[in-house]
Amino acid sequence: MIAVALSRGHIEILQFLRDRTAVVFTFFFPALLLLLFGTIFGSESSAAGVAASRIFTASMIAYGVLNTAFVTMGSGLALDREDGTLKRLRGTPMPAWAYLIGKALLVTLLSVAEAAVLIGVGVLVFDMPLPPAGHWVTFAWIFLLSVIACSLLGVAVSALVKNARNAGAILNVPVVALQFVSGVFIHPMSQLPDWLEKVASLFPVRWMAQGFRYVFLPPEAEAQEIGGSWDLGMVAMVLGVWCVIGLVLCLWTFRWSSREK
Amino acid sequence: MEAIEVTGLRKTYGDRDAVAGIDLVVARGEIFSLLGPNGAGKTTTVEILEGHRRRTAGDVRVLGEDPGRAGSAWRTRIGIVLQDADDAADLTVHEMVRHVAGFYPNPRRPDEVIELVGLQAKRNSRIRTLSGGQRRRVDVALGIVGGPELLFLDEPTTGFDPEARRQFWDLIRTLAGDGTTIVLTTHYLDEAEALADRLAVVSAGRIVAEGTPATLGGRGAAQARVSWRADGTTRTEQVADPSDLIRHLVATGADLSTLTITRPTLEDTYLSLIGAAR
Structure with missing residues (x-):
């Protein structure tokens, strides 16, 4: 039975890699944005004396995860519902969890690769030093919680997608909007109106970006965060709560077919 | 034991009866065809038999089990040929057939199945590049690779050219000759006449006639x-x-x-x- 789940993962990855449009326009898009932002604003330094390109690199990993987990999961599921993949699988003895593990393997692999590409750009293009060894442990749990929360939310939101052609457009609205208000594109967040800062703090993206900045930025950058603190406890809590919300929404909204009445 | 036994099957959407009380028996090894116009309730009926849809009322036994509750052991014994799937477009024929074969405890050999549906020449082609008729033959390959006792075919030859349809009919006869029970829904009366041992006509959610192609609706006595x-x-x-x-x-x-x-x-x-x- 494990073999079936691994076989699903293999098939998912094979299909993703063969879809050149997805590889170029989805997978490499965050790296392209990072190159643009980093080049345009790279020479500026924040109040704490950290190069803007380094801050973008760290924050943009949150975008990377949104892209590979939330968008890929959400649009992939909408498409699988529409093109008959789910209907076909449901008529076979393959268990539903094998399908979901296959998707999870795809999303995990893509997210790791996406993070590696973004960190690679940061190190090679923008001279970002790699963080001390202890920070990688923090990176691992923030990354894992982010991927889980975003994937589950992607599954949940896919239920709202009536037509797979619109999936990218629908899923990218929260992605782009949240990045503007969550300190990814505009940092520090204190530039935002107070109420917007509070609203943004309800969503996971702010906490993902803040956590990744902790991992990759020097300690003096902490002063730039809201409340002057990395607040890792809150990062863990908000992401954990979103994992639970995502799971509940998934169980509540999951449908095998787009036509099921 | 019969392959399929249905009594009093109903499926209601809102206040509309899509299936308004169907009784049906399909014997083992039989090719049984359901005919009827669009919206008559054929597909709904078949999807209930396949376990894809829940029923509102009635008693349904497929291979001795209730498809609404049956688990994966039951699904290893049935095969479903989808009507309008366009999944797995970026995989090759062999990759997809082998992948699906892996879901079953005793599958047929993928290459044997690909040969049976006449796609040897397309074995390593991406499914995206196949013609409509070839694409449907992939669906048949995926439906039979698990070695089912009972095969559901929902309008399988829509979009086939005449030669491809004849080849497809031969394939269905071969499967039936091996003892597979086949449930076929179709718009094409010549197809039902050529293949079916027995057939039933569904209209407005009910079976209005049932018989062999020669005797249906009093045809033999006409x-x-x-x-x-x-x-x-x-x-x-x-x-x-x-x-x-x-x-x-x-x-x-x-x-x-x-x-x-x-x-x-x-x-x-x-x-x-x-x-x-x-």
Whole structure:
């Protein structure tokens, strides 16, 4: 039975890699944005004396995860519902969890690769030093919680997608909007109106970006965060709560077919 | 034990009955065909039998189990050929058939199945590049790779050219010859006539006639129409048994090179059945 789940993962990855449009326009898009932002604003330094390109690199990993987990999961599921993949699988003895593990393997692999590409750009293009060894442990749990929360939310939101052609457009609205208000594109967040800062703090993206900045930025950058603190406890809590919300929404909204009445 | 037993099947959407009380028995090893116009409830019925849809009421047994509750062990014994899937477009035929074979405990060999559906030449082609008819043959391959006892085919030859349809019919006969029970829904009456051991016509959610292709809707008992030419004009008579008339014609030396005897075609019978049900 494990073999079936691994076989699903293999098939998912094979299909993703063969879809050149997805590889170029989805997978490499965050790296392209990072190159643009980093080049345009790279020479500026924040109040704490950290190069803007380094801050973008760290924050943009949150975008990377949104892209590979939330968008890929959400649009992939909408498409699988529409093109008959789910209907076909449901008529076979393959268990539903094998399908979901296959998707999870795809999303995990893509997210790791996406993070590696973004960190690679940061190190090679923008001279970002790699963080001390202890920070990688923090990176691992923030990354894992982010991927889980975003994937589950992607599954949940896919239920709202009536037509797979619109999936990218629908899923990218929260992605782009949240990045503007969550300190990814505009940092520090204190530039935002107070109420917007509070609203943004309800969503996971702010906490993902803040956590990744902790991992990759020097300690003096902490002063730039809201409340002057990395607040890792809150990062863990908000992401954990979103994992639970995502799971509940998934169980509540999951449908095998787009036509099921 | 029968392959399928259905009594009093109903499926209601809101206040509309998509299936309004169907009784059905399909024997093991039989090719059974469900005919009916679009929206008659064929697909809904079949999807309930496949376990894809829940029923509102009625008793359903497929291979001895209730498809609404049956688990993966039951699904290893059935095969479903989807009507309009376009999944796995970026995989090759062999990759996809092998992948699906991996879901079953005792699958058929993927290459054997690919050969059976006549796609050896396309074994390593991406499914995206296949023609419509080839694509449907992939669906058949995926439906039979698990070695099912019971195979569901929902309008399998839509979009086939005539030659591809004939080849497809041969494939279905081969499967039936190996003992597979086959449930076929179709719009094509010639297809049902060529393949089905028994068939039922569904209209407005009910079965309005059931029988063999030769006897459906009283077709076997219908009067024969005998035509021949005599004295430069076409003469026609309707008789229950043409034997006496023919003997008479032979005795009187009529020109039998123009003789035709026709009974209502399956299409005539079908159209009058669904016409009467409306």
